[in-house]
Amino acid sequence: MQLGMIGLGRMGRNIVRRLLRDGHTCVAYDVDRKAVEALAAEGATGADSLDDFVAKLDAPRHAWVMVPAGEITGSTVRELAARLDPGDTIVDGGNTYYRDDIRRAAELAQKGIRYVDCGTSGGVFGLERGFCLMVGGPEDAVRELEPIFASLAPGVGAAERTPGREGEPAPEERGYLHCGPAGAGHFVKMVHNGIEYGMMAALAEGLNILHSADAGLRPRDSDAETAPLDHPEFYSYRLDVPAITEVWRRGSVVESWLLDLTAAALLESPQLDGFAGRVSDSGEGRWTAIAAIEEGVPADVLTAAVYARFSSRNEGEFANKVLSAMRKQFGGHAEKTA
Amino acid sequence: MQLGMIGLGRMGRNIVRRLLRDGHTCVAYDVDRKAVEALAAEGATGADSLDDFVAKLDAPRHAWVMVPAGEITGSTVRELAARLDPGDTIVDGGNTYYRDDIRRAAELAQKGIRYVDCGTSGGVFGLERGFCLMVGGPEDAVRELEPIFASLAPGVGAAERTPGREGEPAPEERGYLHCGPAGAGHFVKMVHNGIEYGMMAALAEGLNILHSADAGLRPRDSDAETAPLDHPEFYSYRLDVPAITEVWRRGSVVESWLLDLTAAALLESPQLDGFAGRVSDSGEGRWTAIAAIEEGVPADVLTAAVYARFSSRNEGEFANKVLSAMRKQFGGHAEKTA
């Protein structure tokens, strides 16, 4: 079928390519003309303005918006919707906050435009591996888009079938799922990313413990400001962390794609030179923690993973100064320098 | 080559089977005579006493101890060692605390017996998938055992090779790794399990957030003792958690073996009937947290995962009573009943 794509960055570009490969036709638009030309050379129909984009789509139109930051998504959807007709469908494939989806879907519904939110996982590997799609929105619009989702998703062959699943594979086995009404797709994607934060932190913390397994061999101050190491003999291993991540990739309980990527990164640079350890976060981890808090369910691990990123960027600095200041007050302890 | 196995439970039994399949010979012993007979029927040489076991092994002997709990491992190793000769090797394949390995290896070294600690991951699936082996101990003993390790491990074909790895696969690519001197294997396995706890908790917390995405639809008290839900409309999803775990298995960033297992469990029982949610822990998670604390590195996520298991078993009860008692003292709040 035909799909229009607005936003030809890393993700949007690869979605178009995967659709073209599978025989769909695509109208592609981006403010960056070169991005449009590049995809046109690969078989897409290029559009040189939003008007042109809309004109080149067959009614009822299906337009996928794939732009990075939240604010731009909002304005792009608005400008696009102003040019669409009742019965047309907008898919937001970015990392939109699901609350914005709920609001937007209601607004667009008043004009008869259908809004589908599609959480899209797969990163830069999606072109080859396929994308995992978590979809929210009205039943009919989602059904119409199924050929697109089926082409983008990895397909049932990408993993062994779960024991007990037989016969015709369900959509979720192919790699896409209609999760519920407006926002449900991005809600599920949000929690997916929250879990991702937690799994990443679990691996990172564990590797740091391995990395510091030589603590007993390192010189250590012995003063009232330094916690003693009671048994240095228990911490006298110099471990090969890259090899350890590799060995875990086969047969262990922590087998995971994140582990595969970690092993690859550590093979490139065992000490991870070139990284300072200032870890960004892009919203979904925060929103997941907020959802847990508002629902009233504990999420210690996921939230700790978010806070660890804040701490990595030194956002706890004032709190830490308060702690040192208290210690000086009650114990006369001067702060140790590095 | 020939290997002796003491302990024919779930793990020991499958290790023997996998070795037999690959052409090794095995002498098998267990206090449970039926377990011995069953394996003898599959091609192992059964032993009916520890003396018999030792007698049936060719010198230099290689004996693998695979018994469940820590205390029994210690006494089994002691009794076995009393019957061995200099140059023989004991492999401890259980979940021994690496500190016990360090002590034991030193004791046995005085008698000329070599001690190899082998962290073994793979669970009940190891027979088919192969086991991931993390090995500590003296270089020569580990080298002699390589044919065994190579047969037990999944082999390089079990996963795509990490980009940049070429030529003859390294041992870690086959699924086993000599991590360092005595205790290093169990140290790495300990941290592996710590990571496993963290990844499990990340998944579990995330699924709980999805499970409670209908919080806004549930009836809710409105009193000074109940936190208000400001925007119930944001929590009005009834999500299909089993289907969500299935869709994530293909193409998502959280692809992992633990996710596969979770999807399988939720397919069997979407509400996980039959579980009360009292989660056991078997030591490695605790030891990993203690290692982080003693090394002086943060491990918020791994430790929170351990504590969540304690809380699931209501070990925080007295603390919780203290909180309710304080609230009553300063605010006159009576504790709400369930």
Place this chain on the structure above:
Amino acid sequence: MQLGMIGLGRMGRNIVRRLLRDGHTCVAYDVDRKAVEALAAEGATGADSLDDFVAKLDAPRHAWVMVPAGEITGSTVRELAARLDPGDTIVDGGNTYYRDDIRRAAELAQKGIRYVDCGTSGGVFGLERGFCLMVGGPEDAVRELEPIFASLAPGVGAAERTPGREGEPAPEERGYLHCGPAGAGHFVKMVHNGIEYGMMAALAEGLNILHSADAGLRPRDSDAETAPLDHPEFYSYRLDVPAITEVWRRGSVVESWLLDLTAAALLESPQLDGFAGRVSDSGEGRWTAIAAIEEGVPADVLTAAVYARFSSRNEGEFANKVLSAMRKQFGGHAEKTA
């Protein structure tokens, strides 16, 4: 000066009493007629309807709203405002979410009504100890109310002056502070309560560790499902927790009002009989955690304290079932019963 009070529950009642004691005049209203009569008997002017309440106040009116739950505060403020004139002032002394203050203040400003948000700490002891007041709103309205705030606050004599503070005591030394524009008072009160959650949890967790210092004396399973206790001899203390909280009250670093209350509760009942350990939370802890997340600063301790309350009410149940289900999948572990 004259103050009107709507809401004569625990807090509102005591505020009126403390004002009467200090020579102010009060008009008191509550839907519960008996509460009005009781305070009238103590010297307040009773009002039998909202109209009557407004009629009995001298212009420009100063009306304090002190009703428990968030929703009722909103409707009470609305109904009251409908009866007020430009230049009148409403004080919201409850635990309102500061975001509601910002919205309300803007709405009321359009009618010329001034809105003051006043976070009020002190609980049931406020009548005797005085209340700690954190105030937000327009400068002029706050200044007019200073005689009220000064009477309600404990006064500078309630604590030793901070070294370096001299001369005429600042308002914050008397126990009230104008923190900033609309919402600032409740924002500061919110974080105050967040800290309170954290301090309570610190005490509660510590006492639980003391309470379990006899872990090595308790019978313990020895199986693959139970983490071993390596050194039971280190956990063989039977400690007198009530006496310990008492000894800390004098000269220790953890001296605090919360400790005083804990010592009192434990003296009443050393095992805290009558509490089940289901700890309520009333919003401020959650909001504090959300503020930290949105600001992007780490708040591990405060958030853990909030989650511990959720866990105490078994809100982690589904997550815990997921964990047990995974353990069964990969290790064949059946869940242990209590």
Place this chain on the structure above:
Amino acid sequence: MQLGMIGLGRMGRNIVRRLLRDGHTCVAYDVDRKAVEALAAEGATGADSLDDFVAKLDAPRHAWVMVPAGEITGSTVRELAARLDPGDTIVDGGNTYYRDDIRRAAELAQKGIRYVDCGTSGGVFGLERGFCLMVGGPEDAVRELEPIFASLAPGVGAAERTPGREGEPAPEERGYLHCGPAGAGHFVKMVHNGIEYGMMAALAEGLNILHSADAGLRPRDSDAETAPLDHPEFYSYRLDVPAITEVWRRGSVVESWLLDLTAAALLESPQLDGFAGRVSDSGEGRWTAIAAIEEGVPADVLTAAVYARFSSRNEGEFANKVLSAMRKQFGGHAEKTA
């Protein structure tokens, strides 16, 4: 009565002074001759060697060891014990790990020497405020030392009596408590310090949230690497943090000595200039967390407080690099610079 003191640093010196004030006689020894002379000038009997120290004590001797780091305490106790007779008593008043107490007490008991472990809280303020004493050891030795403990402790007048306590004040009301056998004093002191870490962190995190309440006013990147701030208008407060800590000192629920100290520190320097925020830890926090883990009780807050100190010293660096490396692998995200 007579007490010998070894170690005349901040703590030891003030203990001697407080005893002299109360009419006790003290023999004082330190490797620093000047410290001895200074105290001699205040009325103590100076000793110029360990032999001289022991010679000047009347049998049965009571010698208090107050030296900073753990290792030195051990050797000092050993050298002292070598010079003592059966029936003499050694008090260890430092921050010794209670496990060392258990071992030491058993060793000394074989020589007939009694060992008392005394956790001592009060810091640099102890001379004026009195010290809070948590005591472990044999009943008879502790009873003999009561006049000393009673003089050092703040006395019942230092706080209001807990409601329900009447008549002759119990020792714990005076400020000292015999907690149990060897190690019990330091065990209780250890947990006290663990709680202290948690309370400090609660305050520090809360103040950081207040400090960042202007997040919505700060310039902010808008890109795929920066989490958006959905409602900047909710974070537009510039709060006076020093004044807020002051107002909480009277009438609020978070009244505490740590708050008093924080207010003092912020009055000296509102931005806490001179502190870099590298927070030391001196062992007790770690040991408390380890005790929780080994007992199997959750201590999320206390442990998070310990880890936050590690993070403040950048001990999470390798973990953070792993996170950035993963993000680059799966999303092509380059790490943002500060």
